Amino acid sequence: MTGGALAALIRSSAAQRAGGPAERCELCASPLADDHRHLYDAGREEALCACPACSVLFAGDGAGDRQYRLIPRRRVKLPPVETGPLGVPVGMAFFVLREDGAVVAHYPSPAGATRWEVDASAWQEAVSRCPDLAGVVPEVEALLVNTARNLRHHWIVPVDECFRLVALVRREWRGLSGGGRLWPAVEEFFAGLAERS
Known part of the structure; x- marks a missing residue:
């Protein structure tokens, strides 16, 4: 973003x-x-x-x-997706498929979204384990994952929801670990996804 x-x-x-x-x-x-x-x-x-x-x-x-x-509006709750092989260094990240087939991962931070390219074979392995990922529309949908604080949120969402999450993290983050306002706001964000799915 x-x-x-x-x-x-x-x-x-x-x-x-x-x-x-x-x-x-x-x-x-x-x-x-x-x-x-x-x-x-x-x-x-x-x-x-x-x-x-x-x-x-x-x-x-x-x-x-x-x-x-x-940008489409569909939100699909997925079963847990193994994201370790995708190189996620944190518990909350989203993955956007590009038109050229590359996958770019982003994780929200107090400075905005940090991004890196995902290994193509690791993404294909994730798709083989979760066939719903094959239907992610390039550029405008994303796999959104939140395993921070022992949560298990795995969604296909419109990419604007991911941008909204990045803005929320940037706005609410306090101190070194996020502070007292961040995590309730993140929980509310994911509860809202469930309501709108």
Whole structure:
């Protein structure tokens, strides 16, 4: 996730908490509802807020010419996925399949998202053990894993949910280990996934 995408999510969240102005479509500037859709901008590797009319334009193989892609809304709870071979150094990470077949892992941190490329054979092994991963849509969906604090969350989610989690971690982190606000906020985030799945 780029710094621009993260900054936009943080500004949006701060404006909503402060009762600030409503968000606007980043394509046509129309006011947006709270549950608006997002487009993935492949060139800038970030999510853009989109109104219903603009969302329709970029659905399927619409006007985006692969530059802009409508981020899907499906959330699929998975059985536990063995992520050790994927090289995850922490308990919370997400994995995005690229158009070229490479898989990039990210983990939220107080400085944003740290990323690294996953070994291709390790990803294929994960897919063989969890066939649902073969259906992850490149660039716009991710495998999201949270095994921190003995939890077992494994999901296929829209990539904008991952960006939202990165913004949440960055906003709530305090001290060396996250502080008292971070982990309840993370638990609330994953509870929300379950409610919306």
